[in-house]
Amino acid sequence: DAGVIQSPRHEVTEMGQEVTLRCKPISGHDYLFWYRQTMMRGLELLIYFNNNVPIDDSGMPEDRFSAKMPNASFSTLKIQPSEPRDSAVYFCASSFRREGSPLHFGNGTRLTVT
Amino acid sequence: AQSVTQLDSQVPVFEEAPVELRCNYSSSVSVYLFWYVQYPNQGLQLLLKYLSGSTLVKGINGFEAEFNKSQTSFHLRKPSVHISDTAEYFCAARNTDKLIFGTGTRLQVFP
Numbered sequence A: 001d002a003g004v005i006q007s008p009r010h011e012v013t014e015m016g017q018e019v020t021l022r023c024k025p026i027s028g029h030d031y032l033f034w035y036r037q038t039m040m041r042g043l044e045l046l047i048y049f050n051n052n053v054p055i056d057d058s059g060m061p062e063d064r065f066s067a068k069m070p071n072a073s074f075s076t077l078k079i080q081p082s083e084p085r086d087s088a089v090y091f092c093a094s095s096f097r098r099e100g101s102p103l104h105f106g107n108g109t110r111l112t113v114t
Numbered sequence B: 001a002q003s004v005t006q007l008d009s010q011v012p013v014f015e016e017a018p019v020e021l022r023c024n025y026s027s028s029v030s031v032y033l034f035w036y037v038q039y040p041n042q043g044l045q046l047l048l049k050y051l052s053g054s055t056l057v058k059g060i061n062g063f064e065a066e067f068n069k070s071q072t073s074f075h076l077r078k079p080s081v082h083i084s085d086t087a088e089y090f091c092a093a094r095n096t097d098k099l100i101f102g103t104g105t106r107l108q109v110f111p
Helices: none
Strands: A005-007 A010-013 A019-024 A031-038 A042-050 A053-056 A065-071 A074-079 A088-095 A109-113 B003-005 B010-014 B019-021 B024-026 B032-038 B044-050 B056-058 B064-068 B073-078 B087-094 B105-110
Touching: A005 A088, A010 A019, A019 A088, A019 A109, A031 A074, A042 A065, A042 A074, A053 A065, A074 A088, B003 B087, B010 B019, B019 B105, B024 B073, B032 B064, B032 B073, B044 B056, B044 B064, B044 B073, B073 B087
Parallel strands: A010 A109, B010 B105
Antiparallel strands: A005 A019, A019 A074, A031 A042, A031 A088, A042 A053, A065 A074, A088 A109, B003 B024, B019 B073, B032 B044, B032 B087, B056 B064, B064 B073, B087 B105
8 A cells, every 4th residue: 555645745835825735545544634743833633534524623723724525535635825834744644443543644745835 | 631741852862772752641531552753754653552452562663662551651662772763753642533642752862
């Protein structure tokens, strides 16, 4: 299995632009998670899906952030409009539903908003 | 609410020395515990996990961890570290859907 695949690996954009991050989870996994990592705040859970349905988006910082999972093999995290404070590494992870299943992480997207 | 505490933000150690990275968790229900490692510019890689059974768990790269319910701890150990072990280590707990991470410990191995 190729693991969790995220694209792009790096994204540099100007403030005010729309940014879309993409994720392909491991085939057969039931859960998909979006995390954000910064030096100041560490790893923060933004949102997660179970069988393509958003379960908890309480970690999404503002209405500028939105996430979708149109099917079991694809998810997007969108920021519109982007701001410099959104600069971070964004990770996607997936797992099986059964209790105690570990999360498998992608290599992340490093976002820089200037 | 579930939380994970890693008291040491940085742990410097010489090569071939033993190391322990500390992790404490708090939860009113049973949890599943994990250690992840993050190398520079990479995602998080699973080192080991505790689900149930034996309290001593062995993982990859020679690491092991011991689950201690009375002390609510899950410390990570390695008897002899290598330069290549230099990385960020995260302890995490999962008791429902979410995986909650500690703040991470930076292990720096010196020659």
